Amino acid sequence: MAHLLGAEALHLEYPTKVVFDGVSLGVDEGDRIGIVGRNGDGKSSLMAMLAGRREPDSGRVTVRGGVTIGVLEQSDVLPDDLTVGGAVVGDTPEHEWAGDAKVRDVIAGLVGDLDWDAAVGTLSGGQRRRVALARLLAGDWDVLALDEPTNHLDVEGIAWLAEHLKRRWSAASGALMVVTHDRWFLDEVCTKTWEVHDRIVEPFEGGYAAYILQRVERDRQAAAIEARRQNLARKELAWLRRGAPARTSKPKFRIDAANELIADVPEIRDRVSLQSLAVARLGKDVVDLLDAGVSYDGREILRDVEWRVAPGERTGILGVNGAGKSTLLGLVAGTVQPTSGRVKRGKTVKVATLTQRMDELDPHLEEPVRVVISRLRTTYSFGAGSKAQELTPGQLLERMGFSSAQLSTPVKDLSGGQQRRLQLLLILLDQPNVLILDEPTN
Structure with a gap:
């Protein structure tokens, strides 16, 4: 299969975190790639670099001459005053787009039930997402890069999008990169999976189910290797502890090797731990x-x-x-x-809403995460009675899965998932007793 684009020795870092270090990979014709990983590990950043929307700190991305790349952003970037028709086909004369079977199919599948002259600002979150998708899919692209395309879509919209992507190109042409947490969508559309973690990108064959099976086997092998390492470490530790006189005659290289073995414990991934907040x-x-x-x-x-x-x-x-x-x-x-x-x-109702959009974070985009939280209160109480705990803003953020380094990161440099987590935390800290979640998993 012909090569479309590739990355060589990509390095990307923020002041508080190295996201990628020496990542090299490629996209060929016929590839349908699902990109998975934890929030903040760099999924969107990786796709933005490959699509030419972001420059790496070092390394390079090469694109074959003439290859066109279409990108769907995770955020909603459509102007509110634009009409549905203007957003989808722009200034293209009606006889041109109406004569294109692909464009007609996209319009019928995504925005056929919408008023063509309605302003985008009057639409719901799901309708706006469908307009953004129609705008992109009406174009002619060699590579599509979709960042959370199923956000806000209903079941019918997701099913239509999956079917469209499967028949958009022939099996050996075009390429797709998609970041999503929708496991059904990944299985339905993707033939390869990239897992982003710990500064690297690890490729797997197949969709989400196949990726999980391969990862389980990889983890089983890693666990067996770790068990052997720990067993050897126990023997070496016992050897090191055999009295001071004997230790003086132990070869230095073996002591150094034993100490290195004992210290070589893999870092445990952060876990999100959010205990119940006191509410009104x-x-x-x-x-x-x-x-x-x-x-x-x-x-x-x-x-x-x-x-x-x-x-x-x-x-x-x-x-x-x-x-x-x-x-x-x-x-x-x-x-x-x-x-x-x-x-x-x-009379006692105190309502808080997690909205579809993250406008609440706009005033804080330049501020570090720690500052945003500490401005609300200097300490926070978790639990009640004898189990009550007083936490500082930094401790609270770590409970929510933010690492110590990320506490000094400006909000604008957080990933979409981390911003969503921060938005939820700000709402919970207001201690509501009625909580409304509008598309909380987006």
Whole structure:
């Protein structure tokens, strides 16, 4: 298969962390690559470097002459005042795009149910994502780089996207790189998997299920090697401890080797540990929606909704993009007012919402993570009674999976997943007793 693009000895680092060190890899025609890894390990940064959107600190990315690369950003970058049609086809005359079967298929599959002249700012998060995807997929690209393409999409949208990507190119042409946490999507679309971890990129054959099987086998072999290392370490340690007189006659090279063996313990990956936060007291009356309805510009979104939210309730809300899920949550939160019916709230209710977009972090983009948290309070209490703990902002952030080095990292340099985690933490620290999560796993 012909080579499309490649990377040689890529090195990328922030002031507080080395992300990649000496990474070399390539993308060939026919490759369908899923990129997986923990938040903050560099998945989006890797794809941005390969797509030419970011320069590495050292090393180089080479692209075969004439190869075009289309990129879907993780964040929503569409202007609110742009129309759906303007976003998807731009200034292309109608007779041109309407005569292209591929463009017609993309429009029908992603935005066929949307008003062509509607402003992007009036759309839901899922509808905006579909417009962004249609804008990209309507183009002609040799390589597609998709960063979290399934974010905000409903089940129908995800299924259509998977099917489109499978038949977009012939088996031996085109290339796809995709960062996503959707395991079904990875299995459905990808033929290779790259795991990003510990400054390296490790390739595996197959989709997500095949990758997991191979990684389990790799970890089993690593565990067997580690067991042998520990067994040898115990023997060497016992040998070192055999009395001072004997130690003086021990060969120095063997002492050094034994000490190195004992010290060679692999670093344990960070674990997210978030204990229950103290919350404000919640009475028996929470939020009641009584025959509530919402309309925008004469278009009815919700009608005759009756929902009485009870203390301790855990409710999941499902529906296609544009059905009104976020509007319903807005009624509960108080950010949306009903155009019919009414909403009744208990006196002790304190609502907090994790929104689809991360606008709350915009004022803090230049500030280090530690500063953002410490500005709220100097100490935080976890638990109650004899198990109560007082934590500093730094200790709290480490409980949330941020390393010590990342505490001094500006918010703008965090990965999308880490920013989402910080956004959630800021909401929880306000100690709400009613928590609304709008697409929390994005």
